[in-house]
Amino acid sequence: MTADMFRHFYDYNFALNRFVWDRYIVPLSHEQFVQSVNYSHGSVRNQIVHMISADDTWFSGLRGGEFPEPLDPAAFEDRQAIRAYWNGVEQRMREYLGALRDEMLLDKPFEGEDADLAVWQVLLHVVNHGTDHRAQVLRVLHDLGVDTTSQDYIFYVYETA
Numbered sequence: 001m002t003a004d005m006f007r008h009f010y011d012y013n014f015a016l017n018r019f020v021w022d023r024y025i026v027p028l029s030h031e032q033f034v035q036s037v038n039y040s041h042g043s044v045r046n047q048i049v050h051m052i053s054a055d056d057t058w059f060s061g062l063r064g065g066e067f068p069e070p071l072d073p074a075a076f077e078d079r080q081a082i083r084a085y086w087n088g089v090e091q092r093m094r095e096y097l098g099a100l101r102d103e104m105l106l107d108k109p110f111e112g113e114d115a116d117l118a119v120w121q122v123l124l125h126v127v128n129h130g131t132d133h134r135a136q137v138l139r140v141l142h143d144l145g146v147d148t149t150s151q152d153y154i155f156y157v158y159e160t161a
Helices: 001-023 030-034 044-062 079-099 102-108 119-143 153-160
Strands: none
Touching: 001 044, 001 079, 001 102, 001 119, 001 153, 030 044, 030 153, 044 079, 044 119
């Protein structure tokens, strides 16, 4: 893969995050949004905050910074605050991706247990992680009675070709 291919793949990731947020999460009542669920990270809110936290953690490492502490979902009662925070994380991710060059993909920027991970592996992991948790959010939404749709990458390709 090339840096341009990764930027395209992240455009998909960002677009699907926003689609699920705007179409399915914004219309939820507050009670549905924070409803305790015995699945993965729990409530829709908890899942979303986990996704944001994981993205921020991995990209902080890619930028050479310290891994931040995981975000506490309870600190995010307000969806506007979550969206604002998420927008900031996405912007920092886009800035990193905008500066990404093909030769950087083989770099190994981490230490410790992640020392053998190349940039390209982390970049694939982050999108795969997002897809996994969007699927979990969609499952919780389905259980709440929301009629959801597919998040398949190929449909994004067809729509944006």
